[in-house]
Amino acid sequence: MQHRSFIYRTYDLYRDGFRHMTIGKMLWLIVIVKLFLIFVVLKIFFFPNFLSQHAEEGEEAEYVATQILTIDN
Amino acid sequence: MQEILSTIDTGTIEWSRAQFALTAIYHWLFVPLTLGLAVIMGIMETCYYRTKNVFWRDVTKFWQKLFGINFAMGVATGIILEFEFGTNWSNYSWFVGDIFGAPLAIEGIVAFFMESTFVAVMFFGWKKVSAGFHLAATWLTGLGATISAWWILVANAWMQNPVGCEFNPDTMRNEMVSFADVALSPFAVDKFCHTVISAWIIGAVFTVAVSGWYLMKRREIPLAKASMKIGAIVGIVAAMGAAITGHHSAYSVAQVQPMKLAAMEALYNGGTDQSLTGIALINPFEQPDYANQEEPELKIAVPYALSFLATNDLHGYVPGINDIIKGGYTNADGEVEPSLEEKIERGQLAINALAAYRQAKKDGADEATLTSYLSTLSSNMKYFGYGYIRSVDQVVPFIPINFYAFRMMVGMGCLLILFFAVILFFVYRKDIARAPKWLYLSALAMILLSYIASECGWLVAEFGRQPWTIQDMLPTWVSVSHLQSSSVMITFFIFLALFTTLLAVELSILVKQIKKGPEYEAQV
Numbered sequence: 001m002q003h004r005s006f007i008y009r010t011y012d013l014y015r016d017g018f019r020h021m022t023i024g025k026m027l028w029l030i031v032i033v034k035l036f037l038i039f040v041v042l043k044i045f046f047f048p049n050f051l052s053q054h055a056e057e058g059e060e061a062e063y064v065a066t067q068i069l070t071i072d073n
Numbered sequence: 074m075q076e077i078l079s080t081i082d083t084g085t086i087e088w089s090r091a092q093f094a095l096t097a098i099y100h101w102l103f104v105p106l107t108l109g110l111a112v113i114m115g116i117m118e119t120c121y122y123r124t125k126n127v128f129w130r131d132v133t134k135f136w137q138k139l140f141g142i143n144f145a146m147g148v149a150t151g152i153i154l155e156f157e158f159g160t161n162w163s164n165y166s167w168f169v170g171d172i173f174g175a176p177l178a179i180e181g182i183v184a185f186f187m188e189s190t191f192v193a194v195m196f197f198g199w200k201k202v203s204a205g206f207h208l209a210a211t212w213l214t215g216l217g218a219t220i221s222a223w224w225i226l227v228a229n230a231w232m233q234n235p236v237g238c239e240f241n242p243d244t245m246r247n248e249m250v251s252f253a254d255v256a257l258s259p260f261a262v263d264k265f266c267h268t269v270i271s272a273w274i275i276g277a278v279f280t281v282a283v284s285g286w287y288l289m290k291r292r293e294i295p296l297a298k299a300s301m302k303i304g305a306i307v308g309i310v311a312a313m314g315a316a317i318t319g320h321h322s323a324y325s326v327a328q329v330q331p332m333k334l335a336a337m338e339a340l341y342n343g344g345t346d347q348s349l350t351g352i353a354l355i356n357p358f359e360q361p362d363y364a365n366q367e368e369p370e371l372k373i374a375v376p377y378a379l380s381f382l383a384t385n386d387l388h389g390y391v392p393g394i395n396d397i398i399k400g401g402y403t404n405a406d407g408e409v410e411p412s413l414e415e416k417i418e419r420g421q422l423a424i425n426a427l428a429a430y431r432q433a434k435k436d437g438a439d440e441a442t443l444t445s446y447l448s449t450l451s452s453n454m455k456y457f458g459y460g461y462i463r464s465v466d467q468v469v470p471f472i473p474i475n476f477y478a479f480r481m482m483v484g485m486g487c488l489l490i491l492f493f494a495v496i497l498f499f500v501y502r503k504d505i506a507r508a509p510k511w512l513y514l515s516a517l518a519m520i521l522l523s524y525i526a527s528e529c530g531w532l533v534a535e536f537g538r539q540p541w542t543i544q545d546m547l548p549t550w551v552s553v554s555h556l557q558s559s560s561v562m563i564t565f566f567i568f569l570a571l572f573t574t575l576l577a578v579e580l581s582i583l584v585k586q587i588k589k590g591p592e593y594e595a596q597v
């Protein structure tokens with residue numbers, strides 16, 4: 001093992017680690033489901049980038065200025 | 074009088090704030106336990122490294138397993154806060170983007186990768202790497218998490234005390250002019266020290282409580298005794314450290330956010346030789362009549378302590394809410410503090426100058442005209458946010474929540490010092506394995522209390538700076554996106570359901586693993 005390359009030893013660390021996980025398998029499943037919910041469901045359907053939806057690219061400053069400097073005297 | 078953003082639904086502001094608070098509170102359930110357990114298991118593995126006694130390896134592995142469960146559950150919960158910035162707080166996000174970008178990018182790239190790399194070595198590498206390298210990986214996992222916390226707290230501290238930046242009227246953004254001023258501002262340093270040390274308390278309480286539960290059940294006694302000792306030592310050191318860093322934090326707040334300190338103290342009228350309120354009677358559901366009341370009813374106070382806390386001088390001057398509104402006193406910078414009325418006027422000058430500059434630029438005005446507007450903007454930019462203030466009440470945070478949250482945090486901090494001292498008394502002078510049952514039960518109760526104290530700290534930090542998202546620069550109602558309040562409300566309840574489910578899953582896995590107990594390779 002000591003003569004193996006750094007890359008192989010790193011690969012071996014992860015391969016063996018994932019193979020022998022016990023509670024870790026369930027945790028990974030939860031993490032994957034959570035990441036799916038956060039990055040796919042929440043981000044796409046509930047958290048669009050407001051400025052990119054309401055302002056042309058490059059015109060964000062103008063949009064924000066309109067929003068925060070709108071003054072009715 | 075100007076009417077700005079009059080069409081923004083107040084429900085949008087309140088629901089957006091509630092949603093951000095919910096997400097932050099949920100995220101903060103995992104972070105302190107990660108930071109705290111990292112120190113505990115680092116110390117345990119150091120014991121193994123030094124003694125070569127495999128008992129310590131088993132103890133370390135057990136706490137690492139609980140750390141891993143908490144770590145997995147907390148992963149990516151903070152990213153939702155960034156989604157909320159982009160959707161619910163788009164004006165704010167644009168306004169500060171260049172400042173936040175650097176700390177959050179460093180947090181994401183350096184700290185996250187460091188953390189995730191060494192987590193793998195820590196969990197998978199027991200038989201693959203040398204004991205020294207494994208020990209380093211364990212400490213570096215904790216260090217990575219702490220560096221993550223550093224950058225997030227730098228970003229938060231900048232909102233409380235915006236330094237090292239310059240506003241660009243063309244891009245409508247604040248741009249960083251000094252990375253060192255942003256990353257190493259005294260406010261950020263104090264916030265980091267106090268927050269991280271208080272997180273260690275959570276890890277210590279958790280360790281002591283789980284160990285206490287084993288002792289109560291008369292099982293895993295060697296592991297529980299050893300863990301209790303380390304947990305209590307870390308706990309008492311951290312609790313005393315939190316008291317010291319808390320003093321520095323309060324001093325920083327007094328320098329840059331005097332209104333927050335006045336709200337925390339329900340100090341309506343300040344002066345020199347100010348006493349620190351221990352307790353007073355304030356209606357928790359109603360803003361007190363600070364303009365007409367001299368001080369809260371039934372006030373019991375420690376003489377001179379507030380002056381010392383705020384100025385490091387027993388006789389120092391501490392402004393109250395009415396003093397800050399009236400102005401005229403010498404502030405921390407040695408300047409005469411302008412009245413709120415003057416700040417509002419100067420804020421309006423800044424807003425009008427910015428609007429006029431942008432319009433003039435579109436109209437192709439000459440350089441002298443543009444320079445004149447920029448000069449007005451620059452000299453009044455410090456009070457930009459006050460231009461949106463319509464009444465005095467808007468700049469006074471809700472006093473009851475600040476007042477009671479601060480007292481709960483400090484009170485529970487003192488209780489925790491006492492608690493760890495009692496545990497250490499039983500560890501060193503008696504037999505902790507034969508301590509009375511109430512001590513073990515109180516350790517379990519302390520988990521809840523320490524979390525309440527920790528969340529109260531955040532309540533003070535965030536409610537205390539209202540109405541500002543960025544201190545003196547941008548109030549909440551200008552920062553928020555022009556969204557339907559109903560859509561923010563719906564996502565609030567989706568989060569509530571999601572977070573509650575995830576929390577229930579985490580707790581069930583955690584409890585199951587605690588009940589299962591450690592797996593010994595050593596003969597116990």
